[in-house]
Amino acid sequence: MAVTLFAYRRGTTPMHRTSALLKLPFLMALCICTFTNGPHEIIRTGICLAVSIVLFLLSGAHLQSLKQLVFVPVLGALVTLFGTLCLPPSAGTAAANNGDIITVLPFLALSLTGLKAGILYTVRFFSTALAAQVVFETTSSIQIKDALESAQNAIARIFPPLRKLNPALVISLAINFIPQIFETWNRVNLAARARSASRKRKNLHTIITTAYLELQALFSCLLYQAETTRQAVLNRSNTDE
Numbered sequence: 001m002a003v004t005l006f007a008y009r010r011g012t013t014p015m016h017r018t019s020a021l022l023k024l025p026f027l028m029a030l031c032i033c034t035f036t037n038g039p040h041e042i043i044r045t046g047i048c049l050a051v052s053i054v055l056f057l058l059s060g061a062h063l064q065s066l067k068q069l070v071f072v073p074v075l076g077a078l079v080t081l082f083g084t085l086c087l088p089p090s091a092g093t094a095a096a097n098n099g100d101i102i103t104v105l106p107f108l109a110l111s112l113t114g115l116k117a118g119i120l121y122t123v124r125f126f127s128t129a130l131a132a133q134v135v136f137e138t139t140s141s142i143q144i145k146d147a148l149e150s151a152q153n154a155i156a157r158i159f160p161p162l163r164k165l166n167p168a169l170v171i172s173l174a175i176n177f178i179p180q181i182f183e184t185w186n187r188v189n190l191a192a193r194a195r196s197a198s199r200k201r202k203n204l205h206t207i208i209t210t211a212y213l214e215l216q217a218l219f220s221c222l223l224y225q226a227e228t229t230r231q232a233v234l235n236r237s238n239t240d241e
Contacts (some may be wrong), residue, residue: 059138100113
């Protein structure tokens with residue numbers, strides 16, 4: 001089966017050996033830095049992209065991991081397309097005089113500003129998605145939970161009620177649920193393909209019906225997993241008491 005997006009991959013690479021206490025805050029800082037607008041944003045975005053590529057190389061540079069990010073250029077192309085296409089401005093307006101809008105047809109024009117913004121967004125999206133893929137591939141759910149609990153225990157020495165609230169458990173469950181979504185989708189999609197009796201070309205009605213059933217199965221499985229996790233947490237809480 002193909003590698004699941006954001007799923008943990010065993011290994012002994014430098015990124016695997018790096019503590020989750022360093023990787024998680026670094027990923028948050030990288031995302032904030034990448035999407036922050038302001039002076040030198042293009043240079044800053046380029047540096048963040050270079051950092052993400054270095055992290056990818058330090059994690060073993062698995063090409064299968066890049067294949068999981070194929071949705072990034074697709075979404076980026078759609079964002080760029082919708083941001084670039086526009087209606088031709090009226091003669092004499094500021095948009096028509098500054099050269100930002102290029103009219104290609106009487107009813108269609110291209111916005112250079114929208115094109116630049118779309119390309120910048122795509123690069124930013126790819127940079128943060130690649131960094132997130134690397135971090136989650138090299139950090140197990142147990143390591144994430146232990147890292148958050150270590151940070152929580154350190155803060156609880158100053159603010160003791162935090163230990164009773166136990167936000168580390170909630171955050172770790174939320175973070176670790178992300179790869180479960182993609183893993184469950186892969187299983188549902190694979191099961192749907194295996195049960196498909198016909199290999200002939202499918203019509204639009206069949207495609208829509210199959211997609212609807214797959215999404216329905218996905219949500220059902222996710223709700224079941226969430227309920228199972230909730231029961232496990234409740235049982236553990238009752239045992240601790």
